[in-house]
Amino acid sequence: GAGVSQSPSNKVTEKGKDVELRCDPISGHTALYWYRQRLGQGLEFLIYFQGNSAPDKSGLPSDRFSAERTGESVSTLTIQRTQQEDSAVYLCASSRTGIRQPQHFGDGTRLSIL
């Protein structure tokens, strides 16, 4: 596709439920990133995939958060047993490679935990 696509665009769920967020990167981009943006805040790095290398999970806030990527395509971010503090916009970005390349962002998934 022309850009990074994320789905769903909005998700409302009850505390304690699991949620799965999807990211389709730009075709040919080997690097994929997940960030979290709380209301009125900057973006926080969560996880980074680069080709077949082991992902950099250093930004995941707890073991309730996990992410997978199939080859150089779709990625899913899963949050288990959601808490109210998980409410945020979750943004995905991709780039041609991981090093000093422009990161192209999707419009995010707005997650609201009731």
Next chain:
Amino acid sequence: QQQVKQSPQSLIVQKGGISIINCAYENTAFDYFPWYQQFPGKGPALLIAIRPDVSEKKEGRFTISFNKSAKQFSLHIMDSQPGDSATYFCAASLQGGKLIFGQGTELSVKP
């Protein structure tokens, strides 16, 4: 040491004026400094980026000034327009690509 500090938090500029946003960092291993523009409900979009071996980079009305010794960099928007009203983020990355973002500056350009 991984932080990027951005100021001001908000900025109001008259149409045609110059908007200036500043960022500072501590980690001298950062090797790439992009600026992003974000409109409400949208993902950030890359505006302009600089590497630490360059002191200034200009693209159209947008200029990055980089001071390696002071560990500071800034974005200048010349001839600011109402359409520039958005939130601006500076960022820095280490080798490997993950970005550390500043807290953002909400710019409002008054007609």
